[in-house]
Amino acid sequence: MNPLEISIDFTERPYIVIWEVTQGCDLACVHCRAIAQPNRNPLELSTEEGKRLIDEIARMQVPVFVLTGGDPIKRPDLFELIVHARKAGVRVSLTPSATRLLTRDVIHRLKESGLARLAISLDGSYRKVHDAFRGMSGSFDRTMEAIEWANEAGIPIQVHSTISRHRTKSRIFTGNVMCGCAEAGGRVFTYRLWKQWPAAVRLSPRASEARWTLLRRV
Numbered sequence: 001m002n003p004l005e006i007s008i009d010f011t012e013r014p015y016i017v018i019w020e021v022t023q024g025c026d027l028a029c030v031h032c033r034a035i036a037q038p039n040r041n042p043l044e045l046s047t048e049e050g051k052r053l054i055d056e057i058a059r060m061q062v063p064v065f066v067l068t069g070g071d072p073i074k075r076p077d078l079f080e081l082i083v084h085a086r087k088a089g090v091r092v093s094l095t096p097s098a099t100r101l102l103t104r105d106v107i108h109r110l111k112e113s114g115l116a117r118l119a120i121s122l123d124g125s126y127r128k129v130h131d132a133f134r135g136m137s138g139s140f141d142r143t144m145e146a147i148e149w150a151n152e153a154g155i156p157i158q159v160h161s162t163i164s165r166h167r168t169k170s171r172i173f174t175g176n177v178m179c180g181c182a183e184a185g186g187r188v189f190t191y192r193l194w195k196q197w198p199a200a201v202r203l204s205p206r207a208s209e210a211r212w213t214l215l216r217r218v
């Protein structure tokens with residue numbers, strides 16, 4: 001069933017649970033609040049602890065369960081966790097980072113494991129804008145490839161985009177790219193920058209509302 005069509009009694013369960021499975025990530029995004037680092041944190045939940053968490057989510061019958069990070073692809077047990085969730089009846093969404101780790105083979109393995117949705121970030125319609133925001137050259141190209149591979153594998157896509165000062169000049173083009181994603185069956189999801197994010201990229205409330213209005217039309 002489409003999770004958007006499920007009615008929830010919030011006194012019994014949340015609509016969504018998000019597990020930050022790792023702090024490890026090879027990107028260096030301007031807005032990162034995860035204190036991401038290249039290596040995984042040894043205090044992360046083990047595979048067995050993760051499976052117990054998933055079992056609890058299954059018992060609560062939470063409609064949407066998201067594995068995020070850091071970069072969840074950094075965890076070698078990611079596929080095992082997704083298989084475990086699928087068998088327990090938990091619908092899993094994933095937000096990987098667009099790096100060299102996100103290959104065509106990985107995306108097809110995610111599909112085989114039972115991934116329900118792949119969310120990918122697109123923060124500019126130019127390589128230059130997106131890659132500068134994400135702190136790695138090649139990230140824009142990998143994002144576009146990942147969208148293609150997910151379509152090929154038959155995984156529904158959700159496009160995340162950050163509304164901020166960095167993309168003021170590319171907002172129209174980004175809107176066009178996101179329209180294309182929406183037409184291709186993807187859902188568009190946008191973030192606003194938080195107050196505590198760096199002033200260099202943070203929009204004023206008025207400018208934020210203007211971007212929001214523009215994107216609402218996508």
Ligand code: SF4
Pocket residue numbers: 025026027028029031032033034035036069070071097
């Ligand atoms: S992809 Fe996420 S975790 Fe990695 S640096 Fe960017 S914001 Fe931080």
